[in-house]
Amino acid sequence: MARNPPPFHLIYLIRLLNALTLTTFFQPDEFFQSLEPAWDLAFGTQSGAWITWEWHHQLRSSLHPILFSAVYKLTSFLCDLLPPSAYDSLRANALIAAPRVLQAFIAAVGDHFTYRLASQIYGPSTSASLAAIYLQIYSPWQWYVSTRTFSNSLETTLTIVALAYFPWSLLSSSRTTKENPKGHQSAIPLTDLRISLSLAAFAVVLRPTNLFIWTPIALVTLTCLSPSNFIIFTREAVLCGSLILGFSILADRWFFDFWTFPPWRWLTFNVSKSLAVFYGRNPWHYYLSQGLPLLCTTSLPFALQALWKPKGPGVDTSGHRTLTLRTLSWAVFTTIFILSLISHKEVRFIYPLLPALNVLAAPYAASFFTTASTTSNRGSPVFLRNKPYLLLTIAVNLLLAGYLSIFHQPAPLSVLHFLRTSYTNIYHPPTILTPISHQQATTSQRDDLFALFLMPCHSTPWRSHLLSPTLYARALTCEPPLHTQPNTPERELYRDEADRFYDAPLDFLTNELFSPSSSSPLHSLPRYIVGFEGIEPWMTEFAQTKVGKDLGLRMNRVWEGFNGLFNEDWRRTGKMVVWDTGKYIHGSPEKAG
Numbered sequence: 001m002a003r004n005p006p007p008f009h010l011i012y013l014i015r016l017l018n019a020l021t022l023t024t025f026f027q028p029d030e031f032f033q034s035l036e037p038a039w040d041l042a043f044g045t046q047s048g049a050w051i052t053w054e055w056h057h058q059l060r061s062s063l064h065p066i067l068f069s070a071v072y073k074l075t076s077f078l079c080d081l082l083p084p085s086a087y088d089s090l091r092a093n094a095l096i097a098a099p100r101v102l103q104a105f106i107a108a109v110g111d112h113f114t115y116r117l118a119s120q121i122y123g124p125s126t127s128a129s130l131a132a133i134y135l136q137i138y139s140p141w142q143w144y145v146s147t148r149t150f151s152n153s154l155e156t157t158l159t160i161v162a163l164a165y166f167p168w169s170l171l172s173s174s175r176t177t178k179e180n181p182k183g184h185q186s187a188i189p190l191t192d193l194r195i196s197l198s199l200a201a202f203a204v205v206l207r208p209t210n211l212f213i214w215t216p217i218a219l220v221t222l223t224c225l226s227p228s229n230f231i232i233f234t235r236e237a238v239l240c241g242s243l244i245l246g247f248s249i250l251a252d253r254w255f256f257d258f259w260t261f262p263p264w265r266w267l268t269f270n271v272s273k274s275l276a277v278f279y280g281r282n283p284w285h286y287y288l289s290q291g292l293p294l295l296c297t298t299s300l301p302f303a304l305q306a307l308w309k310p311k312g313p314g315v316d317t318s319g320h321r322t323l324t325l326r327t328l329s330w331a332v333f334t335t336i337f338i339l340s341l342i343s344h345k346e347v348r349f350i351y352p353l354l355p356a357l358n359v360l361a362a363p364y365a366a367s368f369f370t371t372a373s374t375t376s377n378r379g380s381p382v383f384l385r386n387k388p389y390l391l392l393t394i395a396v397n398l399l400l401a402g403y404l405s406i407f408h409q410p411a412p413l414s415v416l417h418f419l420r421t422s423y424t425n426i427y428h429p430p431t432i433l434t435p436i437s438h439q440q441a442t443t444s445q446r447d448d449l450f451a452l453f454l455m456p457c458h459s460t461p462w463r464s465h466l467l468s469p470t471l472y473a474r475a476l477t478c479e480p481p482l483h484t485q486p487n488t489p490e491r492e493l494y495r496d497e498a499d500r501f502y503d504a505p506l507d508f509l510t511n512e513l514f515s516p517s518s519s520s521p522l523h524s525l526p527r528y529i530v531g532f533e534g535i536e537p538w539m540t541e542f543a544q545t546k547v548g549k550d551l552g553l554r555m556n557r558v559w560e561g562f563n564g565l566f567n568e569d570w571r572r573t574g575k576m577v578v579w580d581t582g583k584y585i586h587g588s589p590e591k592a593g
């Protein structure tokens with residue numbers, strides 16, 4: 001067994017492969033809470049990005065989309081240097097790939113610093129520290145999520161880097177203080193502390209719930225410090241936190257064009273409106289019964305052992321190691337306990353705990369699969385044992401990662417490629433795939449609907465994959481009932497646009513979507529309708545109604561894509577399909593012959 005960790009460049013190549021082979025759709029926030037506002041910031045309001053209600057109410061930090069908008073601007077600048085013959089196709093591919101390339105780097109940094117933290121605790125190149133990096137790299141959840149542009153993914157990397165820079169040696173002072181109350185405590189490594197506190201503050205500004213991780217760590221550390229170091233630690237926490245907070249406030253002022261404070265807006269908005277439950281309720285034990293098993297997968301037995309007894313087999317009990325492990329476990333328990341009190345739960349909310357869980361689980365995994373001591377010297381031989389279980393574990397991880405990343409819900413990304421290609425074949429001007437062009441779309445193109453998405457809202461990415469600002473598309477919306485009060489009949493009976501479609505398809509199409517008397521009717525038939533195959537009988541029936549006949553609707557399948565073996569939402573089951581409606585848009589609609 002190799003006694004050296006994989007170098008960073010190899011980890012980055014692995015994550016780059018991970019990112020560029022990721023062809024599936026997981027959750028809308030990957031695009032609508034990062035790439036859509038980033039696209040709007042980089043290419044302007046005329047670019048057609050879909051800005052969701054959270055951004056209109058300043059509930060999220062602008063730091064995350066600003067990061068990706070810079071990548072879009074840089075990619076656009078580099079594409080401008082290309083020869084005209086290669087401009088369009090390369091530009092489209094580059095703009096789609098650029099955020100993934102950056103996210104792969106962010107993920108690789110998180111993997112690398114998982115090993116760095118393990119090395120601090122168990123020693124470099126020991127069985128336990130090596131087990132930590134391999135648990136991280138082979139994690140199916142890490143492969144499935146780390147290279148997606150979630151704020152949770154960036155939060156996870158910020159958290160583990162901050163933990164790796166944190167001066168854990170300060171925790172050893174508790175024993176020194178008890179044995180010799182007048183004993184001298186070592187000086188705080190200020191550079192590492194400042195990096196750690198700044199990154200932790202960044203993570204908290206990005207997602208305020210990250211504070212639940214750092215609260216127990218800070219409390220334990222403060223109880224271990226001498227009076228002088230207590231003052232220094234507190235001073236640095238205030239200074240680093242204030243610096244990051246000030247930077248965030250200035251960034252939000254520039255992004256939103258007025259003074260605002262998203263963390264406070266998020267807190268007060270959720271308390272006053274109670275909108276989290278609009279996106280689903282989960283039982284109190286969700287993170288225990290589903291969250292941790294999904295997050296850890298095959299490393300779950302080792303993680304549970306570590307949470308029950310943080311000092312794993314072979315771990316040196318001297319110095320700060322034992323207290324460090326206990327503090328990390330307390331951070332895990334505290335975060336899961338507090339988040340379990342909130343009605344709306346998702347696995348990605350506890351994703352920042354995964355690197356720490358892998359570090360905690362590492363000595364148990366190393367002890368089970370190797371014969372050498374988990375903290376043995378670098379030169380000591382290491383022999384594998386329980387090889388059938390090891391091979392089975394690796395096989396299960398690879399199968400899960402491969403299926404989830406390539407075969408589970410690939411259609412939402414594939415269908416947009418079909419629409420882009422079809423649109424380019426119809427509208428030949430070379431500037432059609434120039435998203436930053438300030439040339440306004442022609443009136444006929446902008447008024448004519450190219451694609452109508454009749455599916456649960458946010459079932460596909462949007463402008464970050466449609467690209468062209470002149471590719472006019474419409475999708476069902478699911479805005480929350482901001483106008484209602486909690487625990488009122490109006491709130492309980494509220495149905496968004498997607499709900500109304502699935503509740504009564506014919507009524508919605510006839511009396512709302514295509515009715516001139518509705519608030520936002522469609523004035524023309526789209527060239528394509530996109531949906532899951534379950535809506536085909538409804539659309540066929542609608543085509544036989546008077547409204548459907550007047551529109552000239554004909555449902556002809558022109559594309560279909562496999563969308564995985566299962567889906568929790570019955571509305572998204574089956575293949576994703578594109579139907580040609582019988583109308584061709586070439587400046588003005590005309591019926592197909």
